Amino acid sequence: MDSLWTSDPCETSVIVPVYEDPDGIRTTLESLTIQSCEQKHHYVVDNGSTDETRTVIRSYTQAHDSVTLLLENEIEGSYAARNKGIQHADGHVLAFLDADETVDDDWLETALNAMNERKIDYLGCNVELTLPEDSLVGRYNARTGFPVERYLEEEHYAPTCALLVRREVFEDIGLFDARLISGGDREFGERVYEAGYDQGYAEDAVVFHPARTSFGSLAKKNFRVGRGFCQKQRYYPERYGKPGIPPTPSDPSDGNDEGEPNSLYIRLAFTILSITMLACRGLGYYYEFLFGEEHDLEAPTR
Structure with a gap:
């Protein structure tokens, strides 16, 4: 299948699902709003939070025109929340992160340039696990990590915590399967591969993901x-x-x-x-x- 690449590196929408994680979404939005890529918009999809999460998000929507709050209150699950973001976003490229992640200020530009230069339709980023506190469980989780490059080579998917996809891919093969509580990233990635789209990995586009430190x-x-x-x-x-x-x-x-x-x-x-x-x-x-x-x-x- 012909690639859907475009020469414009910065027309993108960043979609972040969140559920009852005010500190995590604050950390992520603080990181995203200093990105060097200007032609972007951030869609934060709250999946039914009842704590301070929406208040935190609204503080960023008031301070930054590039941040929009969306609500997914009907269907519980991160894939339903991502689908809500896809349905409202208007970027040519849709980027996915998780709440509580951070990125370098040139992460998005680096990832988009990799997509355009290599004519890739579906791109996984390098995920580095960080240790917010030293614990045995945290060190174990950091060791197991996210071998994204191997996931792409052997199983044809990248985790949705560090993924970029061209809009036309979703228009062709459909959205994430909102029925799944886990594994929807792999199911979607396999559909992308079977449809013949070009998949790739960007080593230099780094996403920092905190390791789980509790059993x-x-x-x-x-x-x-x-x-x-x-x-x-x-x-x-x-x-x-x-x-x-x-x-x-x-x-x-x-x-x-x-x-x-x-x-x-x-x-x-x-x-x-x-x-x-x-x-x-x-x-x-x-x-x-x-x-x-x-x-x-x-x-x-x-």
Whole structure:
């Protein structure tokens, strides 16, 4: 398929979903509003927060014409929130970040230049995990990381915490699957690949993502990942297999062993954490299999 690239590097919309994270969205907006790329607009999509999150966002909409608050109160989930942003954004390129991330002041310009110079339609950025506080769980999460380049090479997707996509791609193959609680980034990326669009990776476009430093937060994420895979089997059995038969167990790091610790104690602790997180994924999978229900939302077009 012919690439959809354009010579203009700065006509883009940045979409950030958020749910009850006032500190995180403040951090992200503070980082975004100093970007060197001028022709951009930021759409923050609140997914039903009841705390101070919307107040924080509104303070930025009042101070910056480039920031717009959108609400997604009907459908719970980050992919529904991103879809709301896509439906309202007017940029030729749509960039996706998560609340609580930060970027360098030239991140967007660097990523867009990479798309244009290499004529890429779907671009994953380099995600570096930071440690907001030193903890064993945080160091484990930082080690597992986001091997985005390998995700693109082997599984044809980039995580939505650091992704740029040309608008025409969504118009052709549809939006994210809002029925999924997790794994919608991979499902969408596979559709992009199957449709023949050009995918790529930008090493120099860096997104800084805080590592999860508490056991509960990391366990909750892995439980959600397990649920998401079961949902993908429910809706796409031809691609992911029959529900009730989980995927072959693998380390939550997905095989990324960079920075393997030398300390025997730390290695043992990481092994225990790895096994525990696999168990959380398994629990999430079977919870969804036994108790999950099909959503009557419209499926993506392709």
